[in-house]
Amino acid sequence: xxxxxxxxxxxxxxxxxxxxxxxxxxxxxxxxxxxxxxxxxxxxxxxxxxxxxxxxxxxxxxxxxxxxxxxxxxxxxxxxxxxxxxxxxxxxxxxxxxxxxxxxxxxxxxxxxxxxxxxxxxxxxxxxxxxxxxxxxxxxxxxxxxxxxxxxxxx
Amino acid sequence: xxxxxxxxxxxxxxxxxxxxxxxxxxxxxxxxxxxxxxxxxxxxxxxxxxxxxxxxxxxxxxxxxxxxxxxxxxxxxxxxxxxxxxxxxxxxxxxxxxxxxxxxxxxxxxxxxxxxxxxxxxxxxxxxxxxxxxxxxxxxxxxxxxxxxxxxxxxxxxxxxxxxxxxxxxxxxxxxxxxxxxxxxxxxxxxxxxxxxxxxxxxxxxxxxxxxxxxxxxxxxxxxxxxxxxxxxxxxxxxxxxxxxxxxxxxxxxxxxxxxxxxxxxxxxxxxxxxxxxxxxxxxxxxxxxxxxxxxxxxxxxxxxxxxx
Numbered sequence: 001x002x003x004x005x006x007x008x009x010x011x012x013x014x015x016x017x018x019x020x021x022x023x024x025x026x027x028x029x030x031x032x033x034x035x036x037x038x039x040x041x042x043x044x045x046x047x048x049x050x051x052x053x054x055x056x057x058x059x060x061x062x063x064x065x066x067x068x069x070x071x072x073x074x075x076x077x078x079x080x081x082x083x084x085x086x087x088x089x090x091x092x093x094x095x096x097x098x099x100x101x102x103x104x105x106x107x108x109x110x111x112x113x114x115x116x117x118x119x120x121x122x123x124x125x126x127x128x129x130x131x132x133x134x135x136x137x138x139x140x141x142x143x144x145x146x147x148x149x150x151x152x153x154x155x
Numbered sequence: 156x157x158x159x160x161x162x163x164x165x166x167x168x169x170x171x172x173x174x175x176x177x178x179x180x181x182x183x184x185x186x187x188x189x190x191x192x193x194x195x196x197x198x199x200x201x202x203x204x205x206x207x208x209x210x211x212x213x214x215x216x217x218x219x220x221x222x223x224x225x226x227x228x229x230x231x232x233x234x235x236x237x238x239x240x241x242x243x244x245x246x247x248x249x250x251x252x253x254x255x256x257x258x259x260x261x262x263x264x265x266x267x268x269x270x271x272x273x274x275x276x277x278x279x280x281x282x283x284x285x286x287x288x289x290x291x292x293x294x295x296x297x298x299x300x301x302x303x304x305x306x307x308x309x310x311x312x313x314x315x316x317x318x319x320x321x322x323x324x325x326x327x328x329x330x331x332x333x334x335x336x337x338x339x340x341x342x343x344x345x346x347x348x349x350x351x352x353x354x355x356x357x358x359x360x361x362x363x364x365x366x367x368x369x370x371x372x373x374x375x376x377x378x379x380x381x382x383x384x385x386x387x388x389x390x391x392x393x394x395x396x397x398x399x400x401x402x403x404x405x406x407x408x409x410x411x412x413x414x415x416x417x418x419x420x421x422x423x424x425x426x427x428x429x430x431x432x433x434x435x436x437x438x439x440x441x442x443x444x445x446x447x448x449x450x451x452x453x454x455x456x457x458x459x460x461x462x463x464x
Contacts, residue, residue: 114282116263120240142263143284144165146353 012046018063020085020092021075023051028079029058035074035107035154041065074107074154076100077128080136100128100136108138109153115143124155159462162269163277165285166328171335174294175305180455180464181295181448184219189458191221196461199252200226201244201268202279203235203259208424209279209288212449213256216457219450225252245271254461257281275460283324289423290328292452296445297380300419304336311337311364317371318384318404318429320344325423326384327354334361341366341374345400348390370403376413381406382421383429401428408433421445 021032029045042063051057066086067075075082076098086094106123117124117140125141139146158176169177183189198217202210205228214224227233235244241264248255249272257268258279265278265285280286294304303309314333316326320342330340331354340363342350349367358365368374375381386404391397405428406420422430422442434440458464 112262114260114262116241116259116261116267116281119261120242120267122242122267140263142266143282144167144263 011049012044012059012061014090015042015044015061015063015087016090018042018061018065018087019067020087021060021062021079022057022083022085023054024058024060024079024082025054026056026058029060031078031154032058032060032075035078036062036067036071070107072098073101073104077104077108077136077138077149077152078154080134080149100130103127104138107155109155110140110143110145111147111151111153112140112143112145115140115145117142126152158459160275161460162275163287163456163460164265164269165278166287166290166332169287169332174291174332174335177291177452177455177459178295178298178305180459181291181452183464184216184451184454184458185448189220189454190463191219192461192463196220196222196254197252198222198224198226198457199248199255200224200228201248201255201257201259202226202228203230203233203241203257203264204280205229206258206279208446208449209258209286213277213279213288213453213457216450216453219454220457220463222253222457222461226256241267242271245276248272249274254457277456277460280324283322285328286324287328288449288453288456289325290332291456292445292448293325293329293382293421293423294332295448295452296419296421296441299448300441301379301417307337309337311339312379313339313341313377314380314382315341315343315371315374315378316350316382316384317343317406318386319348319390320350320384321348322387322390323384326350326382329382330354330358334358334363339364339366341368341378343368343371343374344404345369345386347396348386371406372410375406375410375418376415378418379415380419380421383426384423385425385427385429405429405431406434407431408437411437411439414439 026048029047044061046059048056080100082098085092105125108126110117126138129137136149137146138152217224245268254275256277256279257265260282262282262284265281269276278285298304320326388397418439419441420439424446
């Protein structure tokens with residue numbers, strides 16, 4: 001009986017140049033693509049991939065682009081443990097874990113309907129409160145309410 | 156430490172030293188020892204929401220310092236009705252006055268006003284968020300009734316909070332301010348109206364000893380201060396539950412038989428039945444005197460931010 005041919009297929013195709021955003025929590029990939037607004041870029045997404053560390057994870061690969069500090073800050077808020085891999089000629093030339101900034105401006109909407117930022121044209125500002133267990137909370141500089149990361153809305 | 160030109164927006168912005176400085180200047184004001192302005196100073200009162208105590212005590216404070224007052228006490232008489240933004244209103248008014256005092260129903264409005272205006276802005280209540288001058292007044296009342304308050308080498312004061320601790324803005328601000336000083340805090344409320352978790356976390360992280368309880372009788376005899384606030388009927392989903400528990404959060408003269416002689420009962424007022432009138436005649440009642448401290452405390456704040464002292 002003929003032996004079946006073994007195929008090695010990458011679940012998410014490799015990119016030649018660009019950025020791989022790895023170790024996103026499940027279901028975070030679509031949010032990352034939405035907020036990075038990379039309509040003109042070649043983007044590949046892996047959702048619910050198996051991961052030794054996380055059990056399940058999402059991955060986003062963006063070809064031919066490096067992320068701005070603002071974009072990295074947004075990712076750090078959504079996925080404080082995400083890793084960024086900078087790819088050149090199919091090789092990882094730099095790899096690092098994102099660091100949530102102390103303050104984020106203009107990237108999070110306050111979910112408090114009575115907050116002034118939802119009634120006037122104001123660039124929002126949140127301080128990022130980092131707990132020892134790595135979890136994040138965000139405090140609105142205006143209404144002073146603090147929210148868990150899961151409660152916030154990225155602009 | 157200089158206050159001149161500073162905004163007063165949130166109690167969270169103030170250090171222990173700054174709080175003590177405000178209380179010291181309030182003491183000077185109370186003794187009539189504050190100077191008056193030598194050049195004409197104008198305070199703009201921008202009250203987008205009604206208030207009597209805060210607005211009148213601010214106006215009185217400014218006039219006692221020799222300043223004058225312009226402004227409005229009702230948003231209906233302003234261009235807000237025509238759709239003008241708060242930011243634009245502030246940018247316009249800042250040209251007319253040396254200090255702006257603002258009350259507005261939206262949370263964070265005072266912070267936005269402070270960013271829009273060059274002169275100092277004083278928050279007199281931004282929705283459910285902050286009312287810092289009330290907190291300075293409450294601290295001044297504690298200091299006056301317990302002169303050891305604020306001294307590091309004294310035993311901590313035991314301060315009880317009674318009533319709706321979940322929504323009570325004055326309770327939140329005062330408990331955060333007290334975390335700078337040696338004290339033990341006792342929070343007495345129905346479980347559904349307990350102090351919010353994030354505040355408990357802040358107090359615990361700052362090393363403040365906190366106790367939670369459901370009945371005032373369990374703790375009243377050990378307290379130095381009892382700070383009562385209203386238990387609002389509309390906060391209860393079940394009106395029967397409100398009727399059932401409200402009695403546990405009423406202070407009556409009969410409960411004061413074994414309390415410490417120097418226990419003082421504070422209340423931000425107005426009270427609606429949570430302290431019975433028979434308490435008024437006891438030496439423990441201090442809420443009316445407390446309301447009277449609004450003027451010297453606000454004189455102190457105005458004098459400091461306008462660089463008079």
